[in-house]
Amino acid sequence: MKSITENPVYKFLLFPIGQILIFALGASVVLSLVTVLLAFIFKFNVTDFDLVERTMLILPQVVINGVTIGFVYATIALGYTMVYGVLEFINFSHSEIFMVGGIVGIQLMAYFEHIGTLATMNEYLVIALAIILAMVVSGSLAVVVERLAYKPLRGAPKLVPLISAIGMSFFLQDIVRLILSLTTGEFNVILPKFGTFDEFWKLAVPGMEDPLRIQIKSAIMVGVAVLMLVGLNYLVNGTKVGKAIRAVAQDRPSASLMGINVNQIISITFLVGGTLGGAAGVLFALKATKLDPFSGFFPGLKAFTSAVLGGIGNLTGALLGGLVLGLLESFAASYLGIFTNGAFGAEYKDIFAFAILILVLIFRPSGLLGQTVGQKA
Amino acid sequence: MTLLNTTNVVKRFGGLVAVNKMTFSVDEGRIVSIIGPNGAGKTTFFNSLTGIYKPEEGQITFKGQSLIGLRPDQVAATGIARTFQNIRLFGSMTVIENILVGMHIQLKQGGLDTIFRTRKFNQEENDAEQRAKDLMEYVGLKNVGNELARNLPYGGQRRIEIARALAANPTLLLLDEPTAGMNPNESEDAIKLFRRIRDDKGITILMIEHDMRVVMGISEHISVMDYGEKIAEGSPAEIRSNQRVIEAYLGRGAAVAHEQKA
Amino acid sequence: MNTLFGNFFKKANTGFWPVLIALAFLLIGTFSVYQSPRSLAAFLILMSTPLILYFMKMNMKVKVFIGLMLIVIILPVLGIRNIFYLEVIFQMAVFAALALGLNIVIGMAGLLDLGYVAFYAVGAYSWAIFGSKQLSLLYSVPGAAPADAPFALDPRWFWLFLFLGVGLAAITGILLGLPVLRLKGDYLAIVTLGFGEVIRVLALNLDKPINLTNGPQGITPIQRPPLPPESILQFFRDILEPFVGHVPTDAEFYNVFFYFLALIIIAIAILVATRLEDSRIGRAWTAIREDETAAIAMGIPLVKMKLAAFAAGASFAGAMGALYAANRTFVSPETFSFLQSIGVLTMVILGGLGSIPGVIFGAAAVVLLNIQILQNFSLYLSELRQSDAVIPIINFAWKDLSNQLDPAKYQKLVFGLILILMMIFRPSGLIPAERRKRELVEEKE
Numbered sequence A: 001m002k003s004i005t006e007n008p009v010y011k012f013l014l015f016p017i018g019q020i021l022i023f024a025l026g027a028s029v030v031l032s033l034v035t036v037l038l039a040f041i042f043k044f045n046v047t048d049f050d051l052v053e054r055t056m057l058i059l060p061q062v063v064i065n066g067v068t069i070g071f072v073y074a075t076i077a078l079g080y081t082m083v084y085g086v087l088e089f090i091n092f093s094h095s096e097i098f099m100v101g102g103i104v105g106i107q108l109m110a111y112f113e114h115i116g117t118l119a120t121m122n123e124y125l126v127i128a129l130a131i132i133l134a135m136v137v138s139g140s141l142a143v144v145v146e147r148l149a150y151k152p153l154r155g156a157p158k159l160v161p162l163i164s165a166i167g168m169s170f171f172l173q174d175i176v177r178l179i180l181s182l183t184t185g186e187f188n189v190i191l192p193k194f195g196t197f198d199e200f201w202k203l204a205v206p207g208m209e210d211p212l213r214i215q216i217k218s219a220i221m222v223g224v225a226v227l228m229l230v231g232l233n234y235l236v237n238g239t240k241v242g243k244a245i246r247a248v249a250q251d252r253p254s255a256s257l258m259g260i261n262v263n264q265i266i267s268i269t270f271l272v273g274g275t276l277g278g279a280a281g282v283l284f285a286l287k288a289t290k291l292d293p294f295s296g297f298f299p300g301l302k303a304f305t306s307a308v309l310g311g312i313g314n315l316t317g318a319l320l321g322g323l324v325l326g327l328l329e330s331f332a333a334s335y336l337g338i339f340t341n342g343a344f345g346a347e348y349k350d351i352f353a354f355a356i357l358i359l360v361l362i363f364r365p366s367g368l369l370g371q372t373v374g375q376k377a
Numbered sequence B: 001m002t003l004l005n006t007t008n009v010v011k012r013f014g015g016l017v018a019v020n021k022m023t024f025s026v027d028e029g030r031i032v033s034i035i036g037p038n039g040a041g042k043t044t045f046f047n048s049l050t051g052i053y054k055p056e057e058g059q060i061t062f063k064g065q066s067l068i069g070l071r072p073d074q075v076a077a078t079g080i081a082r083t084f085q086n087i088r089l090f091g092s093m094t095v096i097e098n099i100l101v102g103m104h105i106q107l108k109q110g111g112l113d114t115i116f117r118t119r120k121f122n123q124e125e126n127d128a129e130q131r132a133k134d135l136m137e138y139v140g141l142k143n144v145g146n147e148l149a150r151n152l153p154y155g156g157q158r159r160i161e162i163a164r165a166l167a168a169n170p171t172l173l174l175l176d177e178p179t180a181g182m183n184p185n186e187s188e189d190a191i192k193l194f195r196r197i198r199d200d201k202g203i204t205i206l207m208i209e210h211d212m213r214v215v216m217g218i219s220e221h222i223s224v225m226d227y228g229e230k231i232a233e234g235s236p237a238e239i240r241s242n243q244r245v246i247e248a249y250l251g252r253g254a255a256v257a258h259e260q261k262a
Numbered sequence C: 001m002n003t004l005f006g007n008f009f010k011k012a013n014t015g016f017w018p019v020l021i022a023l024a025f026l027l028i029g030t031f032s033v034y035q036s037p038r039s040l041a042a043f044l045i046l047m048s049t050p051l052i053l054y055f056m057k058m059n060m061k062v063k064v065f066i067g068l069m070l071i072v073i074i075l076p077v078l079g080i081r082n083i084f085y086l087e088v089i090f091q092m093a094v095f096a097a098l099a100l101g102l103n104i105v106i107g108m109a110g111l112l113d114l115g116y117v118a119f120y121a122v123g124a125y126s127w128a129i130f131g132s133k134q135l136s137l138l139y140s141v142p143g144a145a146p147a148d149a150p151f152a153l154d155p156r157w158f159w160l161f162l163f164l165g166v167g168l169a170a171i172t173g174i175l176l177g178l179p180v181l182r183l184k185g186d187y188l189a190i191v192t193l194g195f196g197e198v199i200r201v202l203a204l205n206l207d208k209p210i211n212l213t214n215g216p217q218g219i220t221p222i223q224r225p226p227l228p229p230e231s232i233l234q235f236f237r238d239i240l241e242p243f244v245g246h247v248p249t250d251a252e253f254y255n256v257f258f259y260f261l262a263l264i265i266i267a268i269a270i271l272v273a274t275r276l277e278d279s280r281i282g283r284a285w286t287a288i289r290e291d292e293t294a295a296i297a298m299g300i301p302l303v304k305m306k307l308a309a310f311a312a313g314a315s316f317a318g319a320m321g322a323l324y325a326a327n328r329t330f331v332s333p334e335t336f337s338f339l340q341s342i343g344v345l346t347m348v349i350l351g352g353l354g355s356i357p358g359v360i361f362g363a364a365a366v367v368l369l370n371i372q373i374l375q376n377f378s379l380y381l382s383e384l385r386q387s388d389a390v391i392p393i394i395n396f397a398w399k400d401l402s403n404q405l406d407p408a409k410y411q412k413l414v415f416g417l418i419l420i421l422m423m424i425f426r427p428s429g430l431i432p433a434e435r436r437k438r439e440l441v442e443e444k445e
C-alpha cells in the first residue's frame, strides 16, 4: 500500500501548491506584522498624521504588489539557482535571457495589433501565445549562449566563465538594441493596449471599509508563475531527466560514469532555466508595460538575490526567496517614505535588494533554507 | 620533550566522523609517521592541526600553547609548516617566488618600505633571495629558480613544496604523503632528505606515508589510523607485528592467512 | 606565413634597426598628425611608438629618451594644436590609472571587483563637494540655488584633496572589504557590483534630506587649482606659438596642465604597482590568487592581505577621481555607472590580468576604440546616410538606415565581445604578465 506522500497527485500537485500558498501567506503575514509594529514605534516621531492608520490603509495593496512581483522574481530565480546547482556558476546573462523573453512577448502582441487581429482575439490566448513564444526563444537562446560562451570554459578557474557571462550580458543587451533599432527604428517596446486585464476585481472583505482590489493581470502573473513552479517541480522530482539533473548537480564525475550524458544535461538545465526566464519576462512585461534592452538588469539582480536569500541551488529556496524579496521591496517602496517622513523614499528600492544580499551573505551565506545542491526541492 | 599534543580531537563532516577521539603526541626532534588505509582520516587530522578545519571537540597544544581557535595563518606563525597530499604550489609563480612566499612570516618589510625601497627592504629581499637559492640547492634542485612552478616535473614539484615549507623556519614539519608517486630511487633520495632536515636543522617531522619501505626505514615512532581512530602506535617493529594493523590494511581474512604463514 | 613574419621580426629586432623603426614611427607619426590633425591613421602611427619601444630590443636609455620626447614634448604640442588629442590622451591616462588600480585587485589578488568605479566616485565627489559651492547650498533645493553662493574653499585646497581622495577611497575600500572579503569569489563579484550601484544611487538621491550631491543634475562648477604664475605661462606662450600656429589660451594650458598631472599620477601608480608586485605583499597577493588554502597555510593572513589589495586598488581610483572632478569642473552620478566599472574591467582583461604594461595598453586601446574608432565609424555612417549611396546586391539605401544605429553608443557590445573572446581565446591577455627573472648565481653547473 502506498502512503499518501507517494501519491503523484499529492506529490506533484497538492503538496507544491500548498507549499507555495504557505510561503506566500507566511511571508505576507510576518512582514505585515513587522510593519505594523514599526508603525507603532515610528508613530511617536510623526506628528501630523496617524501613522498606524495610514499603514493599515495601504497594507493589503502593498502585500498584493509584493506577492505578484515576488512570483516573477521566483520564476527568474529558478534559472539562476538551477544553473548554480549544476555548475556552481552565476549565469550573469540570465537577466538578458529574461529580458529577451519579455521583448519577444510584447513584439508578438504588437504583431497581432499590426495585422489587426489583436482586438478580436481572446486576450488570454494572446498572452498564452506570447508566453509560449517567449519560452521557446529564451530557452533556445540560453542553450546557444551556453554552447558558445560557457562550454569552452568548463574547468577553467571560476572567475573565467563568470567574466565571460558578464560579457555575454552586455553583448546581448546591445545586440537586442541593435536588432530592435534596425527593424523598428526604436529600442523601447511598449505593450499594446488590449483586453480587460488592466481592470480590477473587487473583493469585499468583511471588516474592511473598502473592497480589496486585485488587478486581473496580477492574478494572471501569479497563476502562470504557480503553473511554472509546479511544472518545474514535477520535471525535477518526477521525471528521469530531473533525476539526471540532480545526479549531475550532486556529483558530476560519478554521474558521467553512470552513463549520464553530462553535456546534454547541462544544456537541458540551461534550456529549462531559460524557458522559465522567458515566461517570467512576459509576466514582467504585463506589469511594466514598457521594456527596453536594459530592463533585465535590475530584475535579474533581484532574482539572483532571491536565489541567494532562499539558499542557492535550492529550488524551494528560490521560491521563498523571491516572495520574501518581492514583499520586502514592496514594503520598502511604500513605507520607507512614510516612516522617515519623506527623507528617504522609493528611490532606494533598487538598492534595497543589495542591502539584503550583503546581509544574507554575511550572516547566513547558506540562505534561509540552506544550500542543498543536488537534493533540490 | 613533547612538542605537539592532541587529546580527543574529533572532526565530523555531517554524519561522518572523519577523526574520532585522536589522542596523540610528537616528541621534539623525532621523525614520526601516521599510517592507515585510504579514507582513514589522516589528512583530515593534519587539516585539524593546522587550523584549516575546526575540530568539534578536543585539545591541541603545540609548544605548550593551545592551537584551538587559531586561523591557519596563525598556526603557521607558531612554527608549523606543511606540504599537501596533492601538491599545492603557486603554479604561475617562479620556483624562487614560491619559496619566498614560504618566508612570509619572517619578512618584516611593510608597505612603505616596499614603495620607497628602503635600505631595510633591499637588504631583507637580498637575504631572502639568497636563502631561497640555498634552500633550492638543499632540496636538490638546480637551475630551475626562474621556471614557473607548474612547469616542473612531479618530483621537482614535491621538492619545491618541501623547500617552501622549510623557508618558514618551522619547528615542526608536516608532510602529507611526500613520496606518493615517486619511484624507488626518488623515495630513497627523499628519505635521505628528511633525515638531513631533522639532523642538520633539528626540525621535528610528522608525516603521513603509504610507502611501507619509507615508513619503516625512517620513522622512529608510528601511529596507525583507521576509520578516524588511532588503532595502534609504537616502534616500526611493534607496528609490523600488530594484529589490528594487519587487519586494517589487509582485511580480516588476509590477517588470518598472515598469521598461519608466520 | 607566421614563421616568415617571425623571421622578419627577429631580423628587424637586432642592431640599430629597432631604434630606426621607433624613430621612423615617431617622426612620421608626428609629421602626419601635424599635417592632418583629423586623420585616425596618423594618430595610430604616432601611438604605435610606445608599443615599438616596449617590444623591441634597444638600449634602455634610448627607450626612455624617445618615450619622454613623445610624452613630454610632442604630445602636448600636438595637443595644443588640436585639443581633441589632448583629451584622448588625458582619458587614456585617467583610465590607465584606474586599470592599474583594478589590476591590483583582480590581476594580482584575484578578487573580481565589479564596483570599482565607486572608489573613483568617492575621490571625485570629495573634491566636488568641497571644491564647489555645494557646501553653502546644503539646504537649498537642487536647481534653485542662489547664484551668489560663495565657494567653500580656496582652489588651492585641491592639492590636499588629491591626497584626501586617495585616503578616503582607501578607507572606503577597507570598510567595504571588511564584511565582504570572506565571501567566495563569485559572490564577492556580485556584492561589489551592488556596492557600486549603492554609491551611484546615493549620489543620485542625496540631494535630500540635505543637498549633499545635488542629485541627478550633478555638481558644477568645481574649482580647478590655479595655473602656474603668469611669467611662466608667458614663457611657454612665446615658445609654443610658432609650433602650434596660435597663441595658446588659458583653456589650452589647463588641458596641458591636467595632462601632466595625470601623467605624474600614472607614473606614481606604475611605480607603486611594480614595487608592490615584487615584494612580500605582491607575492602574497599572487599566492592568494593561485591557491588560498596553500597561501594561508604559509602564514598569509587572507583577510588582511585582501583588504590591503582593495585599499591599494581603491586609492589609485580616488586620486584620479579628484583629478577628474577638477578637470571636468562637473561631476554627475552617471559617470559612475556599472558600465564604467565594466569598461575598466575590459581594459584589464584585454591587456592582461596582472600585467602592468598590459593593462596600460588595454586602457589606451579601449579609450582609442571608444572615443576614436567608434566615433569615426559613427561619423562615417552618418555621412553615408546623407549620401545617395546604396549597398549593391541587397539594394539597401544608406539613407534608410536607422538613426538609432550609432556605433559610438554601442560600447556594451564592444566590451561584451572583448570580454567573451578574451576569456575563450586568450585569457591571459594581449600582453600577458611575466614573472621577474632573478639572477641565479649558482647557475655554474
Ligand SMILES: Nc1ncnc2c1ncn2[C@@H]1O[C@H](COP(=O)(O)OP(=O)(O)O)[C@@H](O)[C@H]1O
Pocket: B013, B016, B018, B036, B037, B038, B039, B040, B041, B042, B043, B044, B045
Ligand atoms: N571537506 C570534506 N567534506 C566532507 N568529507 C570529507 C572532507 N574531507 C574529507 N572527508 C572525508 O573524510 C574521510 C577521511 O578523509 P581523509 O582525511 O582525506 O583520509 P586519508 O587522508 O586518511 O586518506 C573520508 O571519508 C573523506 O571522504
Ligand SMILES: [Mg+2]
Pocket: B042, B043, B044, B085
Ligand atoms: Mg590523505
